[in-house]
Amino acid sequence: MNAPASPIGIFDSGYGGLTVMKKILEALPRYDYIYLGDNARAPYGPRSFETVHAYTLQAVTWLFDRGCRLVILACNTASAKALRTIQQKDLPRLDPGRRVLGVIRPVTELAGTFTETQHIGVLGTVGTVESQSYAIEIGKQFPGITVTQEACPMWVPLVECGECESSGADYFVHKHISNLLAKDPKIDALILGCTHYPLLIRKIMQFLPPGIRVVAQGEIVSESLAGYLSRHPEIETHVSSSGIRRYFTTDSPELFNKQSRIFMGIPIEAERVRLP
Secondary structure, X not given: OOOOOOOEEEXXXXXXXXXXXXXXXXXXXXXXEEEEEOHHHOOOOOOOHHHHHHHHHHHHHHHHHOOOOEEEEOOHHHHHXXXXXXXXXXXXXXXXXXXXXXXXXXXXOOHHHOOOOOEEEEEEOHHHHHHOHHHHHHHHHOOOOEEEEEEOOOHHHHHHOOOOOOHHHXXXXXXXXXXXXXXXXXXXXXXXXXXXXXXXXXXXHHHXXXXXXXXXXHHHHHHHHHHHHHHOHHHHOOOOOOOOEEEXXXXXXXXXXXXXXXXXXXXXXXXXXXXX
């Protein structure tokens, strides 16, 4: 009897996680994947910890019900506000044999390799910055590093409205980079703490002084996932490997398909689902 399909689940509150999924597919194309975007309730950033946890748990449970034994929260807000509770309290109740991973820790584990001055900047959504997740995680592993953050609430709408190359993007990118560097001129590494922000990379580089390294999450998360699977054969052996990719959204599939081209650069056919 053939084993039931067990794809890797990838969850985001909307479209941004597609930039992470793109890098994962490039690094690990043989596995099956299910992407779920909770577009109907996005953005998660301004919502409370309790609401983000409730929404994220619903999405994780939905992915578990579709056979996923491993789920990646490709969303900084969900990783910041919901991951720890899901790992520590919900998984033991739902299924101790399943795993949920986030996108913040793989980056923070490498923070010491990013900087020579020991000063790192983080650009993120309001929710991610207020959670202090990057500062806390980096502080645990590299207590000598100074972390300075800047919330960029307009950057996600700029990306989703296709305004990455507009004069509006110039204004808001320059504004927040200037704010960040005014807080700490010693910064020599910049973490993009939102999965939308790699699409603004050209603008970001345009307004950064020379010598500052920009760190995006996609490649780091994909490398971390590859390492995780190699270290955990009890998970890897259950992941199905037919190269199947399926995409789901809680909002309009037509809009999702259109917007996904911005993030993936390829056509996608999404299906609509409802979460409790």
